[in-house]
Amino acid sequence: xxxxxxxxxxxxxxxxxSGIIVLIVCVTGCIxxxxxxxxxxxxxxxxxxxxxxxxxxxxxxxxxxxxQYPGQKLSYVTYQQGxxxxxxxxxxxxxxxxxxxxxxxxxxxxxxxxxxxxDFFRFILNGHRFLWMPxxxxxxxxxxxxxxxxxxxxxGLIWWYPKKWNKKTREKSFKIKWNGSFKRVNxxxxxxxxxxxxxxxxxxxxxxxVYGIQWxxxxxxxxxxxxxxxxxxxxxxxxxxxxxxxYTPEQAIDKAFMLAMKENxxxxxxxxxxxxxxxxxxxxxxxxxxxxxxxxxSQIYQFDQHxxxxxxGDSPVYDISYQEAGFGSKLRKMNYDIHVGSILGxxxxxxxxxxxxxxxxxxxTGFIIWWNRKFGKKKTAKKRNDDDLGNGNRIQIKEVKKxxxxxxxxxxxxxxxxxxxxxxxxx
Numbered sequence: 001x002x003x004x005x006x007x008x009x010x011x012x013x014x015x016x017x018s019g020i021i022v023l024i025v026c027v028t029g030c031i032x033x034x035x036x037x038x039x040x041x042x043x044x045x046x047x048x049x050x051x052x053x054x055x056x057x058x059x060x061x062x063x064x065x066x067x068q069y070p071g072q073k074l075s076y077v078t079y080q081q082g083x084x085x086x087x088x089x090x091x092x093x094x095x096x097x098x099x100x101x102x103x104x105x106x107x108x109x110x111x112x113x114x115x116x117x118x119d120f121f122r123f124i125l126n127g128h129r130f131l132w133m134p135x136x137x138x139x140x141x142x143x144x145x146x147x148x149x150x151x152x153x154x155x156g157l158i159w160w161y162p163k164k165w166n167k168k169t170r171e172k173s174f175k176i177k178w179n180g181s182f183k184r185v186n187x188x189x190x191x192x193x194x195x196x197x198x199x200x201x202x203x204x205x206x207x208x209x210v211y212g213i214q215w216x217x218x219x220x221x222x223x224x225x226x227x228x229x230x231x232x233x234x235x236x237x238x239x240x241x242x243x244x245x246x247y248t249p250e251q252a253i254d255k256a257f258m259l260a261m262k263e264n265x266x267x268x269x270x271x272x273x274x275x276x277x278x279x280x281x282x283x284x285x286x287x288x289x290x291x292x293x294x295x296x297x298s299q300i301y302q303f304d305q306h307x308x309x310x311x312x313g314d315s316p317v318y319d320i321s322y323q324e325a326g327f328g329s330k331l332r333k334m335n336y337d338i339h340v341g342s343i344l345g346x347x348x349x350x351x352x353x354x355x356x357x358x359x360x361x362x363x364x365t366g367f368i369i370w371w372n373r374k375f376g377k378k379k380t381a382k383k384r385n386d387d388d389l390g391n392g393n394r395i396q397i398k399e400v401k402k403x404x405x406x407x408x409x410x411x412x413x414x415x416x417x418x419x420x421x422x423x424x425x426x427x
Contacts, residue, residue, distance in 0.1 A: 004158070011155035012370065014148050019363030021131070021145035026360035028128035029204070033340055033353050035121050036293065045108050046084045046099050055079065055102040058257050059250035062274060064105055065089050065098055072096065073278075080269035081292060084108050143212035149359075150205050153198055160191050183372055190365035193358045200355040207339040210332075221317070225328025231315030240280035242306035249275040249305070253284060256303040259310075260286045264299055268292040275305040283311060294342050296334040297322040 040046060062074050065087045075088040075095065084099040099108040113119070123132075130138030162169035171177075173195065176188040210217045221230045247255065252275055261267070269289040276282040284303040291297060299321055302311045313319040317329045325333060337343035341352025 007155050007158045011152055011159055014152050014155070015363060015366050016370065018145045018148040018152070019367060021141060022149050023360050023363050024131055025128055025142060025146065026356045028124045029356045030353050030360065031124050032121065032128055033349050033356070035124075037349075039121070040083065043099075043109070048082060048084055048101055048103070050081050051103050053103060055085070056100075056105055058253040058272060058274065060105065061085060061087055061100060061102075062250065062253070064100055064107065068098055068107060068110060069096055074274040076271065076273045078269070078271045080289075139212060143209060146205050146209050147213070147216075150202065150209075153194075153202055153205070156194055157198060160195055183369075183376075186365050186368050186372075190362060190369060194362055197355050197358040200351065201359050203338055204352065204355060204359075207335050210335050221328055221332055223328075224331050225316070225326060228316055228326075228328060230317060230332075231313070231319075233315060233318045236283055236302050236311040236313055237281040238283050238304040238306055238311075239309075240306075242304070243280045244306075246307055249277055252303070252305050252308060255308055256284045256286060256301070259303075259308070260288055260299070260301045264288040264290060266290070280306075293345070294337055296330075296337045296343065298333075 058077065061077055065074060066072065066089075069089045072089045072095075075090065077085055077087050079085040079102055085102040087098045087100060089096045089098070096110065096112045098110050100106065101108060126132055128142075129135075130142055132138065133141070160173065162173060172188075172191075174192060176192050177184055180188070206220075210220065218230050222228065246252075253272070257272060260270070260272075267288045267290055269292060270287065271289075272286040273284065275284055282305060284301075284305050286301040286303075288299045288301070289295065289297075290299070300318065303309065304311060316326065317332045320329065322330060322333055334343055339352075341348035341350070341355075344351065
């Protein structure tokens with residue numbers, strides 16, 4: 001009993017403290033899940049029918065972008081089968097971009113992002129990651145609010161678990177009584193939907209914390225990999241002493257792209273960065289995606305921008321292919337796809353949407369349960385007291401006639417047993 005009291009107390013107060021955080025993070029997560037699909041739907045011009053021929057080389061796409069934006073620095077290109085190539089120019093965030101037919105080079109659309117421009121999905125992502133606060137403040141709140149949510153899921157399961165299993169408790173635990181009162185339906189929505197979504201909510205929350213809580217991220221990898229270190233990402237550098245001795249920037253990116261595509265001829269998409277000529281130590285980064293809309297099995301390449309030597313680090317996650325990775329590394333590579341549900345394709349995204357929607361409802365239904373138990377009884381008792389005083393006219397006092405005994409009469413011997421029987425029944 002003591003354990004359950006502590007558990008229930010934690011579940012209640014942690015829920016009241018973190019409820020608004022969980023609500024915002026889950027609602028914004030619901031919307032972000034279908035970011036790519038909604039964007040493609042709203043921009044039908046970006047749909048390009050797949051053709052059985054080679055897409056344009058990076059230098060060709062770069063020339064098209066520089067013709068459109070002369071003097072601007074080329075940043076990166078992303079491409080998926082059936083879509084236009086997205087070319088970013090200028091700053092990585094806040095610069096300009098083009099949508100280009102990857103087979104013909106036709107410029108489908110351009111976008112110039114200016115300071116103060118509103119981007120809906122960027123707004124949603126900012127809310128999801130740091131609640132639209134300053135990053136240094138909002139990010140830790142989201143991270144540890146998610147950790148609290150994990151604790152709430154576990155304490156909620158303990159609270160949900162019946163003391164005795166019988167027909168009545170099974171119906172309350174696994175079924176929603178839709179024809180019940182509002183309080184009963186709300187309670188069932190919290191308990192029953194919370195139970196059914198528990199494992200999925202845990203998966204989404206635990207994978208989300210990987211991106212924000214360093215000790216948790218490293219600790220999770222250490223446990224799942226059998227004691228290995230996660231390693232660092234992005235510490236590879238080109239040999240600056242070889243600058244301008246082998247290839248021009250255009251030649252380097254084209255050759256690097258061809259090397260990556262040669263090893264992945266049936267890839268569904270790719271991402272690559274143009275050589276940064278202002279930094280002689282920067283590398284050419286290319287990521288190839290064998291499956292559309294999934295990232296876990298992507299193949300990453302980094303090349304020296306001067307010699308085209310393929311660079312490899314010592315990280316068991318970032319510098320190794322999915323096929324060669326161990327269990328812990330594979331799990332880490334799948335982290336984002338698990339987080340957004342794309343690990344199961346489009347049906348997985350639908351599942352993630354529904355689960356996060358339920359997650360958003362839990363603080364609301366939980367708050368209503370607490371409010372009804374805290375204040376609902378007082379209101380009900382007050383209403384009954386008012387009714388008892390005559391406000392509701394529920395109690396009607398009937399006039400009681402004065403009892404006047406009749407004059408005693410002499411009874412015959414035959415009537416005596418009848419009177420005795422009647423007296424006995426009354427008593």
